[in-house]
Amino acid sequence: MKIVLSDLNQNPETKIPDSLKNSLSDIFPLAEIVIVQSPNNLRKAIVDADYLLGWAAPSVFLKKAQKLKSIFLFSSQIPDSYTKMPFKIRNITGLNAEYVVSYILEVLSNHTYKNTLIIGQGAIGKLLKSKLPKDNLRVITRTPTDELETDYKDFQLEVSKADVIIPCVSLTPDTKGLFENNHFFKFLKEDVLIINTARGELFEEQDLLHFFKTNSKAFYHTDVTVPEPYPKDGALRGLSNIKITNHVAGFGSGIWEKIDEQIKNLAQEWK
Amino acid sequence: MNSLERLKEILKNTDDLYLRSPIEEIQPSMNLITDLGIDSLTRITIFYEITDHFEVEVDEEIAASWNTISDVTKFIEQL
Numbered sequence: 001m002k003i004v005l006s007d008l009n010q011n012p013e014t015k016i017p018d019s020l021k022n023s024l025s026d027i028f029p030l031a032e033i034v035i036v037q038s039p040n041n042l043r044k045a046i047v048d049a050d051y052l053l054g055w056a057a058p059s060v061f062l063k064k065a066q067k068l069k070s071i072f073l074f075s076s077q078i079p080d081s082y083t084k085m086p087f088k089i090r091n092i093t094g095l096n097a098e099y100v101v102s103y104i105l106e107v108l109s110n111h112t113y114k115n116t117l118i119i120g121q122g123a124i125g126k127l128l129k130s131k132l133p134k135d136n137l138r139v140i141t142r143t144p145t146d147e148l149e150t151d152y153k154d155f156q157l158e159v160s161k162a163d164v165i166i167p168c169v170s171l172t173p174d175t176k177g178l179f180e181n182n183h184f185f186k187f188l189k190e191d192v193l194i195i196n197t198a199r200g201e202l203f204e205e206q207d208l209l210h211f212f213k214t215n216s217k218a219f220y221h222t223d224v225t226v227p228e229p230y231p232k233d234g235a236l237r238g239l240s241n242i243k244i245t246n247h248v249a250g251f252g253s254g255i256w257e258k259i260d261e262q263i264k265n266l267a268q269e270w271k
Numbered sequence: 272m273n274s275l276e277r278l279k280e281i282l283k284n285t286d287d288l289y290l291r292s293p294i295e296e297i298q299p300s301m302n303l304i305t306d307l308g309i310d311s312l313t314r315i316t317i318f319y320e321i322t323d324h325f326e327v328e329v330d331e332e333i334a335a336s337w338n339t340i341s342d343v344t345k346f347i348e349q350l
Binding site for chain 2: 204235
């Protein structure tokens with residue numbers, strides 16, 4: 001059995017720690033474990049790998065895989081293309097939701113707001129909903145189940161009423177389209193707060209620049225950008241009402257121990 | 272088909288690619304980072320989409336020197 005650990009992440013704050021790398025040989029004593037830090041080595045290693053762990057590999061690499069059975073991603077986003085491939089895929093959604101939600105609550109604690117809108121109800125959206133006061137909270141979801149929730153068909157109406165908007169959706173061609181200027185920005189309140197810990201690609205940089213330049217009371221807080229890391233002289237950094245932090249919302253203290261535990265659980269399945 | 276058109280065809284067939292500009296509107300002078308939002312991993316993805324398309328083995332280090340679309344099309348012309 002060959003297990004490949006993809007350690008391609010460029011962000012030093014979310015680099016896979018040595019402790020986790022070291023524990024892999026204890027978890028899989030009979031496996032060949034290959035830790036790769038360069039794209040070319042990852043591409044070659046995937047060809048005859050049985051299992052892939054770590055940061056997402058470009059899907060062009062996965063197309064070369066001959067034996068791959070399962071993937072465990074250390075990210076809360078599963079690339080759209082992965083869902084069309086014949087591998088069993090898991091990720092850390094659920095494991096990291098509480099960290100992302102803590103990050104969002106910390107941002108909220110620094111602002112005054114009333115009507116809050118959560119868009120999407122995966123693990124993070126659900127947990128966030130449970131942590132926020134029910135008064136003035138709305139949740140847009142594909143399948144509404146209670147009085148706080150509404151359907152995507154009411155998207156623009158809900159967006160227009162919100163003081164705070166928190167996208168909790170994955171990036172797909174559908175969700176990307178939700179946040180285009182004509183569907184989203186033109187309906188926003190002039191002092192809206194947007195907290196984006198989902199994906200930088202959800203918003204076009206030009207739309208963000210235009211809206212936040214012309215609405216100085218509005219505020220955008222994010223840990224996800226395009227590209228990542230965001231350039232020091234990037235245009236968004238020129239606006240005082242846009243705050244960009246490193247991509248760390250999902251990586252609080254203890255996350256690596258949780259990931260290690262999850263790998264141990266997977267090992268039972270993979271053996 | 273010239274190298275820019277060839278590149279656009281390759282980009283259209285690349286998974287999980289979200290560029291700041293529609294592929295049809297890509298111009299040779301566009302900067303990969305500031306105009307298209309291409310980060311290092313996306314750059315590598317495009318590099319391997321190109322080399323797989325042409326079925327060649329080239330050192331990926333060359334992709335780090337690309338600044339503009341023109342650099343990418345020049346790379347394609349050399350294959």
